[in-house]
Structures are given as structure tokens and as C-alpha cells.
Amino acid sequence: MLDPVVVPTLYFVAVVQLILTAAVAYYAFKVTKLTGSFRAWTLIIFAFALLTVRNVISLALTLSLPADQLGTLIESVGVTTTLASQLVNIMANVALFLGMFGLVKRFQSQSKPS
DSSP: OOOTTHHHHHHHHHHHHHHHHHHHHHHHHHHHHHHOOOHHHHHHHHHHHHHHHHHHHHHHHHHHSOHHHHHHHHHHHOHHHHHHHHHHHHHHHHHHHHHHHHHHHHHHHHHSOO
16 A cells, blocks of 8 residues: 555645756756857747756646546556656756746846946
8 A cells, every 4th residue: 555645745846846947947948048048048948948848747647537547557667766866857847947037037147237
């Protein structure tokens, strides 16, 4: 039997990932406003937007599963494996967010007249 804390934790992690990915896409767009647009940067922003859409779809599909099916799915992969995978995803999203936020701050400070 699956621990009753696991599923809500995974839902919480999915929502946090969605928020972080959306913030990354937002800040990437903001960097474009500061630096201008070029093809490579536009493709990177497009990739961030696609990741945000993927997270929305993933969350919607996860929420649409009955709890017993979700529990069976998690148990088939393994609770530890699932949680470790989600931890790595969160760390990657936090790193992307902090990096993009740092870029915005860097370019904002450079664009201000001295």
C-alpha cells in the first residue's frame, strides 16, 4: 500500500515545477525585451514555453487519473525512484529559474544609464 503522503507530495511537486517553468519562460521573454530578439534566443524561449505546456498537460493527466491507478503506477516504478526523479526535476527547474532571473537582473543593470 502506498503511503498517503506520496500522492499529495507528487501533486505539490508538479505544481511547483509548473510555476517554475512558467516563470523561466516569462523571464526568458523579459530578457528578449532587454537584449533584442535573435533566432537562437527565440528558439530557447520557444523550448521553455513548450516545457511549460508539457508540464500543464502532465499535471492535467495526472490529476485525471483515479487515485488507485496513480498509486499502482507509482508502486510499479517505485516510490523512491519516483520521488528521486521529481527531486532532480525540481532542482533543474530551480537552477533554470535562478539562472534566468539572474540574466534579467544582469541585463537590467547594464541597460540603466550610469
